[in-house]
Amino acid sequence: MTQPEPAQPRHTADELRAAETARDAWAAEAATQTLRAETAEAELAENTGVLQALRRQRDTAEAERDAARNALAEIRALHTHGRITNTCNDCGEFWPCSTTQALDRHQTQETT
Numbered sequence: 637m638t639q640p641e642p643a644q645p646r647h648t649a650d651e652l653r654a655a656e657t658a659r660d661a662w663a664a665e666a667a668t669q670t671l672r673a674e675t676a677e678a679e680l681a682e683n684t685g686v687l688q689a690l691r692r693q694r695d696t697a698e699a700e701r702d703a704a705r706n707a708l709a710e711i712r713a714l715h716t717h718g719r720i721t722n723t724c725n726d727c728g729e730f731w732p733c734s735t736t737q738a739l740d741r742h743q744t745q746e747t748t
């Protein structure tokens with residue numbers, strides 16, 4: 637003859653209410669965290685677009701800077717000192733010619 641199963645412990649009404657309260661708090665926290673994650677994802681997508689636009693602007697500005705540097709180098713290469721006549725070999729002005737003086741006035745550390 638087998639022994640009867642012992643009675644399972646029963647939860648009290650207070651324990652059930654406490655469990656329901658904990659479950660509701662967890663669900664509210666999960667909803668809050670889901671909203672935060674969705675907001676962060678939206679901000680990330682927006683910032684990624686801004687970053688891509690800034691990179692394109694930087695690339696354009698660098699290309700313009702390089703083109704300007706090349707143009708200045710070509711101009712400087714044309715206006716050279718004619719030592720015998722002490723004039724510019726390109727424009728014929730007395731050395732340094734006005735073009736060379738202008739280039740020298742605006743020469744920056746970076747372009748030297």
Ligand SMILES: [Zn+2]
Nearest residue numbers: 715724727733
């Ligand atoms: Zn010149």
